[in-house]
Amino acid sequence: MKDVLDRLRASLRKNGLWRTLRLIPRNIVFVLTDFDRKYGTNTRMQVEDDAGLPQEHEGYEGAPPRLFHRTIRSLEVSPDRFAFIDLGSGKGRALLLASHYPFRRVIGVEYSSRLNGIAAHNARLYRHPGRRVREIETVCGDAGAYELPPGDLLIYLFNPFKAAIMERVLANLERAVQDDSREVLVVYQNPTQRHMLDRAPFLELVHYHEYRTRGLRKMPIGRVAVYRSRS
Numbered sequence: 080m081k082d083v084l085d086r087l088r089a090s091l092r093k094n095g096l097w098r099t100l101r102l103i104p105r106n107i108v109f110v111l112t113d114f115d116r117k118y119g120t121n122t123r124m125q126v127e128d129d130a131g132l133p134q135e136h137e138g139y140e141g142a143p144p145r146l147f148h149r150t151i152r153s154l155e156v157s158p159d160r161f162a163f164i165d166l167g168s169g170k171g172r173a174l175l176l177a178s179h180y181p182f183r184r185v186i187g188v189e190y191s192s193r194l195n196g197i198a199a200h201n202a203r204l205y206r207h208p209g210r211r212v213r214e215i216e217t218v219c220g221d222a223g224a225y226e227l228p229p230g231d232l233l234i235y236l237f238n239p240f241k242a243a244i245m246e247r248v249l250a251n252l253e254r255a256v257q258d259d260s261r262e263v264l265v266v267y268q269n270p271t272q273r274h275m276l277d278r279a280p281f282l283e284l285v286h287y288h289e290y291r292t293r294g295l296r297k298m299p300i301g302r303v304a305v306y307r308s309r310s
């Protein structure tokens with residue numbers, strides 16, 4: 080309740096009375112559909128000052144659930160062939176969502192030990208009946224130095240890093256693709272470094288999509304580029 084009153088006061092200060100009143104229905108929907116409120120987890124955007132984020136990061140934000148599910152379903156692949164790997168897994172929202180599909184493994188790699196600890200805790204708390212993967216593996220480390228596991232991989236990136244780290248991640252991926260005759264899919268959401276993947280000779284763009292809300296206003300909600308390794 081205190082949380083609600085604090086938000087109300089902040090909105091009155093920022094937006095004035097009429098705009099605050101107009102925003103109330105949207106906020107009610109927001110609160111009712113809030114992921115953490117529903118599942119008792121902590122995947123919200125706020126991070127503590129001492130979260131120890133890397134220097135070249137793009138900030139922390141959990142994957143939007145509807146967009147995540149729309150994207151994974153659009154891939155039309157059998158998840159049981161793939162290990163799902165979220166590079167820059169933060170508090171683990173995408174890992175929780177990925178556990179709804181029968182992936183071979185669900186693995187998150189996160190630089191911040193603080194956020195990674197929260198992700199591991201969330202994995203224990205998350206008891207959604209649709210969960211298909213019991214064990215979520217959380218690894219604390221630099222995504223650019225992470226040794227990718229064998230077999231087919233679905234690499235998930237939600238705008239995690241800037242060019243310098245992406246360069247190392249791509250070099251790592253290229254090695255993984257050459258080492259083995261496996262399929263690698265890369266799902267890159269909000270792809271700010273898309274030009275780097277477009278140029279990578281070992282990847283081909285499968286599709287790029289700008290998702291918008293349904294209904295009349297069709298507001299943009301996210302952009303997703305999907306790549307697969309060239310055979």
Ligand SMILES: C[S@@+](CC[C@H](N)C(=O)[O-])C[C@H]1O[C@@H](n2cnc3c(N)ncnc32)[C@H](O)[C@@H]1O
Pocket residue numbers: 132133135136137138139140141142165166167168169170171172173174188189190191194220221222223236237238239240244
């Ligand atoms: C936008 S958040 C994505 C969170 C998560 N993938 C999700 O969708 O719920 C990006 C995360 O990438 C992490 N990150 C940035 N650079 C990293 C690196 N070099 N190695 C591992 N994680 C990194 C940040 O700490 C942050 O938690």
